[in-house]
Amino acid sequence: MRLLLLQLLLVSTAVLATADDKATVSGKWQVHLSIAGNENDQVCTLTQDGSDLSGTCVSEQATVKITGKVEDKKVSWIYKSEYNGSPLTIKYTGTVDGAKINGSVLVEEYSAEGDFTATLSK
Template sequence: MSVDGTWNTTVNSPMGVQKGVLSVKSDGASFSGTMQSPQGSNDISGKVDGNTLTWSSQLTQPFPITLEFTVTVDGDKMSGSVKAGAFGSSPLSGERA
């Protein structure tokens, strides 16, 4: 099953539950797309290793921070984590939209 598509995501962060929409288009060992959240929309790009995606995203609101994502796609579901600097890692889950 392809990692490509649109995903409704949920991150259980220290700031509460964060909902988002992840759009992914893979091209071999890399991908590009967008991550939309209440904080705004970011263009993203990262690596594809089998059914695992990894990427980083810079947020400026409510304060500047780099988020590091690692997610694994299993059919129409995804799971993984988001590392947010000193805040540690938070679980991420998602379903194909």
């Protein structure tokens, strides 16, 4: 009987540890990014469905729809926008740490890279 209880305890602990390794990013995030000396703030509302990510990001310039992925504690999303009539593709790649995401951002058409931080709104 003790052996059975010990095995159940070990299995349940392993399941809980696995669950903690997966990020959940659904919610409203305050995102600050810096690319080539340009600072920008936006509010992104992210919706996670399994490993798929969707939602919107709102800044002073526009509201855009995002698509992305969540794998373990890694998150990535992309959206299309424009600047002075030219198309832009913005790619985010980050790591979730509780209520924060830190990572890099790339403006594909200009090969401009920068950093971003996101904090979950309460």
